[in-house]
Amino acid sequence: MKIGFIGVGEMAQAIIKGLINANQFDPSDIYVHSTHQTTYEPFAKETGVVAVDSNIEVAKQTDIVVLAVIPNAAVVVLNEIKSQLADKTLISIIGSLSVTEIENVIGTSIPILRALPNINVEGNVGMTALADNDALIGDKKAVAVKTFEVLGEVSWQQESKFAIFSAIAGSGPAYVDFFIDALSRAGVKYGLTKKEATEIAAMTLQGSSHMVLNSKNQTPMDFVDAVCSPGGSTVAGLLAMEEAGFMNSVIKGIDATVNR
Ligand SMILES: NC(=O)C1=CN([C@@H]2O[C@H](COP(=O)(O)OP(=O)(O)OC[C@H]3O[C@@H](n4cnc5c(N)ncnc54)[C@H](O)[C@@H]3O)[C@@H](O)[C@H]2O)C=CC1
Numbered sequence: 001m002k003i004g005f006i007g008v009g010e011m012a013q014a015i016i017k018g019l020i021n022a023n024q025f026d027p028s029d030i031y032v033h034s035t036h037q038t039t040y041e042p043f044a045k046e047t048g049v050v051a052v053d054s055n056i057e058v059a060k061q062t063d064i065v066v067l068a069v070i071p072n073a074a075v076v077v078l079n080e081i082k083s084q085l086a087d088k089t090l091i092s093i094i095g096s097l098s099v100t101e102i103e104n105v106i107g108t109s110i111p112i113l114r115a116l117p118n119i120n121v122e123g124n125v126g127m128t129a130l131a132d133n134d135a136l137i138g139d140k141k142a143v144a145v146k147t148f149e150v151l152g153e154v155s156w157q158q159e160s161k162f163a164i165f166s167a168i169a170g171s172g173p174a175y176v177d178f179f180i181d182a183l184s185r186a187g188v189k190y191g192l193t194k195k196e197a198t199e200i201a202a203m204t205l206q207g208s209s210h211m212v213l214n215s216k217n218q219t220p221m222d223f224v225d226a227v228c229s230p231g232g233s234t235v236a237g238l239l240a241m242e243e244a245g246f247m248n249s250v251i252k253g254i255d256a257t258v259n260r
C-alpha cells in the first residue's frame with residue numbers, strides 16, 4: 001500500500017512524520033511532490049520518503065492520494081490529477097473544501113475521506129475530524145481511517161461542524177501554544193529562565209488536560225473552583241484576567257477564525 005502527498009508543507013510533513021513514527025507506512029511507500037522542490041527534496045532526504053517530479057506522478061504511483069496544498073491551489077490540482085484517480089482513495093485535508101465540492105470537480109464518485117487534522121499529529125497526539133462519501137467502504141475505508149487513528153484521536157463530524165472544529169482543534173495548537181508562551185513569559189518576568197518556565201507551563205497544561213479528559217463528572221470550571229482557595233491568590237489572578245477580557249478575547253478569536 002502506497003500513500004502520496006501533493007503539497008509538502010507544514011501539515012503534510014507533520015502527518016508523514018507521525019505515520020513514520022507509528023510504522024503505519026514504510027518511508028519508501030510514501031511519495032511526495034509540491035511546487036517547492038527546495039522544501040520537499042531535503043525533507044525526502046531526511047525522512048527517506050520518495051520525491052517525484054509531478055503531482056500526476058504522485059497520483060499514478062500510489063493507492064491513497066492526500067491533497068495537502070494551500071486552499072487556493074486545491075481545485076487546480078484536483079483538475080490536474082483527476083484522470084489518475086480511478087481505483088484510488090482520495091484524502092483531502094483542505095480546510096475549506098467539502099466532499100461534494102471535491103466530487104463536483106472530479107466528476108466521478110471515487111472514495112473520498114475529508115480530514116481536518118492538527119499539527120500535533122507529528123507527535124501522534126493529534127485531533128482530527130473526519131467525514132467521507134458513500135464510495136468509501138470496506139478495506140479502503142479501514143485503511144484511510146487508520147491513517148489518522150495512528151496519529152492521535154479522530155472525531156467523525158458533520159461537515160457543517162468542520163469550521164468550528166478547525167477553529168478549536170485545527171488552529172487550536174497555535175492558541176494553546178500562545179497561552180503557554182504567555183505563562184512562561186510571565187515566569188521570566190519573575191526570574192525563571194524561559195526554558196524552565198516553558199516546561200512548567202506546558203506540564204501544567206498537560207496535567208490539566210489529563211484531569212479534564214479523565215474526569216467522570218467534573219467540568220473544567222469545577223477544577224477552577226477547586227484551585228481558587230477562599231481569599232487566595234488564584235481567585236485574585238482569575239478576576240484580574242477576566243477584567244482584562246480573557247474569556248471574551250478567546251471567544252472573539254474563535255469568532256474571527258470561524259468567519260475567515
Ligand atoms: N497547518 C495546519 O495546522 C493545518 C492545515 N490544514 C490544511 O492543510 C493545507 C496545507 O496547509 P499548510 O501545510 O499549513 O500550508 P503550507 O503553505 O505549509 O504548505 C502548502 C504546500 O502546498 C504546496 N503547493 C501549493 N500549490 C501547489 C500546487 N499547485 N501543486 C503542488 N503543491 C502545491 C506548497 O509547495 C506547499 O508544500 C491547507 O489546505 C490547510 O487548510 C488543515 C489543518 C491544519
Ligand SMILES: O=C(O)[C@@H]1CCC=N1
Nearest residue numbers: 095166167170171172
Ligand atoms: O490556518 C489555517 O488556515 C489552517 C486551518 C487550520 C489550521 N491551519
